[in-house]
Amino acid sequence: MSSTSPTPDHGAQPAVTVSEVIKSYGGRRAVDEVSLEVRRGEFFGLLGPNGAGKSTLVEIMEGLRKADSGSVTVFGESPWPRNTALLPRMGVQTQSSAFFVRQTVHEHLRTVAALFGADPGAVDATLDAVGLGGRHGIRVDSLSGGQRQRLAIASALVHGPELIFLDEPTAALDPEGRRDLWEVLRGLKAQGRTIVYTTHHLDEAEALCDRVGILVAGRLVVTDAPQNLIGTFGATSRLLVPLGRIDEQKAASLPGVDGVTVQGGHLVLETRATGRVLAALDPLTGLDGVQTRTPSLEDVYLDITARQSQAPTPLTTDNTNNQEQQA
Numbered sequence: 001m002s003s004t005s006p007t008p009d010h011g012a013q014p015a016v017t018v019s020e021v022i023k024s025y026g027g028r029r030a031v032d033e034v035s036l037e038v039r040r041g042e043f044f045g046l047l048g049p050n051g052a053g054k055s056t057l058v059e060i061m062e063g064l065r066k067a068d069s070g071s072v073t074v075f076g077e078s079p080w081p082r083n084t085a086l087l088p089r090m091g092v093q094t095q096s097s098a099f100f101v102r103q104t105v106h107e108h109l110r111t112v113a114a115l116f117g118a119d120p121g122a123v124d125a126t127l128d129a130v131g132l133g134g135r136h137g138i139r140v141d142s143l144s145g146g147q148r149q150r151l152a153i154a155s156a157l158v159h160g161p162e163l164i165f166l167d168e169p170t171a172a173l174d175p176e177g178r179r180d181l182w183e184v185l186r187g188l189k190a191q192g193r194t195i196v197y198t199t200h201h202l203d204e205a206e207a208l209c210d211r212v213g214i215l216v217a218g219r220l221v222v223t224d225a226p227q228n229l230i231g232t233f234g235a236t237s238r239l240l241v242p243l244g245r246i247d248e249q250k251a252a253s254l255p256g257v258d259g260v261t262v263q264g265g266h267l268v269l270e271t272r273a274t275g276r277v278l279a280a281l282d283p284l285t286g287l288d289g290v291q292t293r294t295p296s297l298e299d300v301y302l303d304i305t306a307r308q309s310q311a312p313t314p315l316t317t318d319n320t321n322n323q324e325q326q327a
């Protein structure tokens with residue numbers, strides 16, 4: 001990767017602005033009047049079920065697809081039609097990234113680096129960063145799916161872009177590869193780069209993203225910081241009590257318990273008042289072996305997407321709109 005870091009210019013225009021974008025295929029809206037801003041230095045995650053419109057929206061931001069209506073700017077300029085001035089400032093990994101399949105890994109990345117006029121010295125460092133350091137001489141068409149994905153990510157990073165678009169970058173990676181890439185992405189953010197990415201891994205989005213946007217059937221239903229979403233949408237905590245300690249009816253009658261189910265070897269108590277329920281349980285069952293599960297972004301996501309699929313309604317908007325973003 002190039003060692004050049006973006007000049008910090010917080011308070012400047014957003015990295016990406018999307019305004020009322022619509023894109024339809026055959027009369028069906030894949031992206032339905034979406035507006036959002038990605039701030040400079042922000043790590044922004046787009047979440048949503050299969051077919052929700054994430055890739056379409058990201059590719060419109062990248063200038064790879066044309067919106068039917070609405071507007072997009074990247075660093076204040078339109079990415080469509082193909083804006084060559086923006087290319088050195090953007091790194092793009094798509095779900096169908098192209099490769100020079102007859103080249104070796106090192107040749108491929110050297111070629112990509114040369115196309116962008118990047119420092120050839122960045123090739124080795126980038127391959128190391130994505131875990132392909134030991135694969136320099138392997139032909140691209142002999143790589144595994146996960147290794148190809150790493151090479152696609154390297155191809156998006158080698159020229160040290162300010163703004164990085166990654167479409168499901170960890171989809172084909174093994175757990176170790178996923179964690180390694182998290183560190184690479186955190187490093188890029190620490191350098192002040194802006195990252196827009198899509199993922200189905202909610203734990204990952206919660207760990208990495210400053211803000212996430214959830215798309216359902218082409219509509220952006222909510223945008224906020226993961227912790228704000230968890231707080232705002234008030235997913236309940238769960239207390240797991242080993243079976244046999246307390247009967248279901250008695251548990252359901254405890255103050256603060258919203259619901260009780262049996263799952264595996266546990267009675268699962270749903271609550272928004274964990275301390276109160278633990279205090280009530282202690283004299284009845286003791287707390288040994290009682291486990292507490294706090295709500296996660298995944299809980300909130302599943303709740304929001306299920307409710308939106310049944311009855312689409314506007315949700316509370318971004319709590320972080322007026323907060324300064326930290327690089």
Ligand SMILES: Nc1ncnc2c1ncn2[C@@H]1O[C@H](COP(=O)(O)OP(=O)(O)OP(=O)(O)O)[C@@H](O)[C@H]1O
Nearest residue numbers: 025026029030048049050051052053054055056057
């Ligand atoms: N080139 C195309 N022609 C026709 N329909 C398309 C095209 N690209 C996408 N679509 C449709 O648009 C909708 C949104 O697709 P998109 O790939 O953007 O969703 P996604 O959220 O990225 O899905 P996934 O999580 O499965 O990657 C889907 O119904 C898809 O079938």
